[in-house]
Amino acid sequence: MNTALPNTLRNGPDGRGRFGEFGGRFVAETLMPLILELEAAYEAAKADPSFQAELDYYLKHYVGRPSAMWHAERLSRELGGAKIYFKRDELNHTGAHKINNCLGQILLAKRMGKTRIIAETGAGQHGVATATVCALFGLPCTVYMGAVDVERQKPNVFRMKLLGAEVVPVSSGAATLKDAMNDAMRDWVANVRDTFYIIGTAAGPHPYPAMVRDFQCVIGEEAKAQMLEAEGRLPDVAVAAIGGGSNAIGLFHPFLDDKSVRLIGVEAAGKGLETSEHAASLSKGRPGVLHGNRTYLLQDDDGQILEAHSISAGLDYPGIGPEHSWLHEIGRVEYVAATDKEALDAFQLCTRTEGIIPALEPSHALAHVSKIAPQMGKDEIILMNLCGRGDKDIFAVAKHLGVEL
Amino acid sequence: MSRIATVFAALKAEGRAALIPFVEAYDPSRETSLTLLHGMAANGADIIEIGMPFTDPMADGPTIQAAGRRGLLAGATLRGTLGLVEEFRRENNHTPLVLMGYLNPILSYGVAAFCADAARLGVDGLIVVDLPTEEADLLLPDASKNGLDVIRLVAPTTSDARLPLVLAGSSGFVYYVSITGITGTRTASAADLARDIPRIRAATDLPIAVGFGVRTPEQAAVVAQHADGAIVASALIETLVRENVDAVLRDVKALAEGVHGARQAA
Numbered sequence: 001m002n003t004a005l006p007n008t009l010r011n012g013p014d015g016r017g018r019f020g021e022f023g024g025r026f027v028a029e030t031l032m033p034l035i036l037e038l039e040a041a042y043e044a045a046k047a048d049p050s051f052q053a054e055l056d057y058y059l060k061h062y063v064g065r066p067s068a069m070w071h072a073e074r075l076s077r078e079l080g081g082a083k084i085y086f087k088r089d090e091l092n093h094t095g096a097h098k099i100n101n102c103l104g105q106i107l108l109a110k111r112m113g114k115t116r117i118i119a120e121t122g123a124g125q126h127g128v129a130t131a132t133v134c135a136l137f138g139l140p141c142t143v144y145m146g147a148v149d150v151e152r153q154k155p156n157v158f159r160m161k162l163l164g165a166e167v168v169p170v171s172s173g174a175a176t177l178k179d180a181m182n183d184a185m186r187d188w189v190a191n192v193r194d195t196f197y198i199i200g201t202a203a204g205p206h207p208y209p210a211m212v213r214d215f216q217c218v219i220g221e222e223a224k225a226q227m228l229e230a231e232g233r234l235p236d237v238a239v240a241a242i243g244g245g246s247n248a249i250g251l252f253h254p255f256l257d258d259k260s261v262r263l264i265g266v267e268a269a270g271k272g273l274e275t276s277e278h279a280a281s282l283s284k285g286r287p288g289v290l291h292g293n294r295t296y297l298l299q300d301d302d303g304q305i306l307e308a309h310s311i312s313a314g315l316d317y318p319g320i321g322p323e324h325s326w327l328h329e330i331g332r333v334e335y336v337a338a339t340d341k342e343a344l345d346a347f348q349l350c351t352r353t354e355g356i357i358p359a360l361e362p363s364h365a366l367a368h369v370s371k372i373a374p375q376m377g378k379d380e381i382i383l384m385n386l387c388g389r390g391d392k393d394i395f396a397v398a399k400h401l402g403v404e405l
Numbered sequence: 406m407s408r409i410a411t412v413f414a415a416l417k418a419e420g421r422a423a424l425i426p427f428v429e430a431y432d433p434s435r436e437t438s439l440t441l442l443h444g445m446a447a448n449g450a451d452i453i454e455i456g457m458p459f460t461d462p463m464a465d466g467p468t469i470q471a472a473g474r475r476g477l478l479a480g481a482t483l484r485g486t487l488g489l490v491e492e493f494r495r496e497n498n499h500t501p502l503v504l505m506g507y508l509n510p511i512l513s514y515g516v517a518a519f520c521a522d523a524a525r526l527g528v529d530g531l532i533v534v535d536l537p538t539e540e541a542d543l544l545l546p547d548a549s550k551n552g553l554d555v556i557r558l559v560a561p562t563t564s565d566a567r568l569p570l571v572l573a574g575s576s577g578f579v580y581y582v583s584i585t586g587i588t589g590t591r592t593a594s595a596a597d598l599a600r601d602i603p604r605i606r607a608a609t610d611l612p613i614a615v616g617f618g619v620r621t622p623e624q625a626a627v628v629a630q631h632a633d634g635a636i637v638a639s640a641l642i643e644t645l646v647r648e649n650v651d652a653v654l655r656d657v658k659a660l661a662e663g664v665h666g667a668r669q670a671a
Contacts, residue, residue: 016539024539024540025537025539025540026508026535026536026537026540027463027535027537028463028464028534028535028537028558028560028582029537029538029557029558029559029560029562029563029571029582030464030558030560030561030562030582030585030586031562032537032538032539032562032563033560033562033563033564033567034562172467172470173460173461178461179461182461182462182463185463186463186464186466186587189463189464189585189586189587190585190586190587190590190591191585192562192585193585287512288509288512288513289507289508289509289512289535290461290509291461291463292535297509299509299513301513302482302483302484302510302513302514303459303483303509303510303511303512303513303514304459304460304477304509304510305460305461305509
């Protein structure tokens with residue numbers, strides 16, 4: 001099933017780090033030699049069976065992989081259509097898919113002899129995952145986080161500090177994920193010799209989009225095998241939420257050549273696509289260059305980057321990974337959007353029917369599932385990536401529901 | 406000969422280095438920028454860099470970040486910055502102007518249209534921070550078609566083996582980012598420059614200007630002993646914020662004296 005087709009969609013990026021017109025390496029010269037060094041180190045690691053074996057060891061014994069695939073029967077019944085399965089990456093150690101990538105990158109950092117780790121974080125899930133692997137391997141860790149996100153994700157900030165990380169609140173711009181990424185890049189350019197930058201999403205300069213994707217593909221590969229075992233066939237639809245797009249590319253990529261599987265990415269529509277407060281780069285943006293790659297961006301007529309908005313800090317980003325931009329342009333993946341309100345409804349629906357409190361990020365995916373499932377037949381299958389758990393979000397949700405904690 | 410080449414040839418004949426001060430467009434108003442451009446030219450600036458404000462200036466420190474935000478708040482756009490150049494050129498046809506900034510506003514304007522308009526309105530060179538040599542084919546053909554110099558950044562991390570690649574297609578001068586870091590933070594020492602500049606000289610005949618962390622007349626003089634130009638940005642913006650336009654011009658004059666007297670003093 002994993003045989004590459006002659007016309008496979010899984011060969012990207014090209015030698016310049018591009019997926020079609022997207023991707024590339026748009027960084028200052030100071031960083032360029034590091035990016036090239038990283039690419040060479042990653043290629044060597046990929047070709048080294050002992051690297052994959054080491055990663056597999058940690059994924060199994062530390063993260064708890066493979067994550068379960070759960071038939072959400074009550075939810076399926078309630079929606080009254082397709083049979084819905086959750087790929088439960090919220091069961092991973094640290095509560096989200098982010099750790100899959102952090103482990104891969106920190107093992108690479110160790111191979112490269114780097115002694116200091118930096119990261120950016122939005123919701124704090126990637127920051128927590130990075131702080132966790134740094135604690136595990138005894139490396140100092142600095143996490144850049146928008147000051148607004150520090151405020152709305154207090155539990156994760158405290159977690160990171162407990163894990164020994166320094167959390168630097170970033171107050172430039174809108175003080176969210178985009179600005180945290182700017183400051184992480186600035187740190188990196190000032191500490192080029194010893195520092196490894198663990199980017200959390202499938203964006204940034206090449207080789208990050210490909211590397212993060214590769215480390216997240218474990219999601220789709222496991223789900224594919226689990227689905228074949230449970231149902232003897234592939235799902236009809238696979239759905240995932242998209243901020244930068246790492247959990248989605250991890251789920252989608254192993255299915256790209258399976259033409260029968262409809263792939264749907266769900267962006268954050270915030271207060272509505274008709275407003276200016278959303279994070280839907282593909283639905284409402286246009287191509288440009290930010291954070292080292294050419295991709296769809298929310299920007300004004302002058303090419304200034306616009307602030308994104310989402311109830312979910314993890315989706316609050318005005319760009320998207322370049323491979324998604326390409327998959328959008330060639331039409332292999334459909335990209336839709338769900339509003340804050342729809343995500344909140346889905347959050348409660350999942351909690352009530354399945355006893356699983358999802359993060360607000362996958363709640364966006366679930367919001368779309370609840371739109372399409374009723375229109376599908378009972379013998380049709382939806383696979384959704386439940387990429388994070390919602391414990392971190394209960395304060396934000398309570399606030400939106402008018403509940404005082 | 407281009408304005409940039411003319412200036413460096415004249416300075417070389419006089420045995421002097423260039424002072425290259427920086428103005429962030431529209432910081433905090435269009436009028437301030439225009440006054441600064443004329444005032445700098447009158448107070449010893451040999452070439453002037455104009456910063457094109459961008460929301461996400463990844464290579465800049467807090468000072469230039471804030472300057473860019475003020476510029477954007479004052480209504481700066483790429484079109485507006487070109488308009489500033491056009492107005493400056495009505496009274497000054499000799500001081501070279503180099504636009505420095507990030508790629509996205511240029512992409513949004515359209516690379517071909519931008520290069521044509523910039524050249525027509527009096528821009529001499531471009532420094533695009535997030536366009537390394539690996540991606541430069543996006544800009545080089547249109548820039549060279551319109552006679553715009555594409556000024557390349559060289560960093561301490563740029564290896565000798567990589568230098569020829571980085572310098573391929575560059576013209577005007579070479580911008581040596583003398584520290585690993587963002588603008589306006591650390592300063593390279595005389596020993597650093599004595600080690601680094603000859604390495605670049607061996608790879609190019611172009612003049613070499615040094616930026617990032619050059620703040621005082623003394624530091625600018627040290628740079629001028631090793632390189633062909635000193636670029637000063639954050640320190641001047643700080644003066645503008647703390648004091649006023651006149652104080653910036655006072656500093657430019659002192660910097661110019663430091664740079665221009667350096668080699669005689671050495």
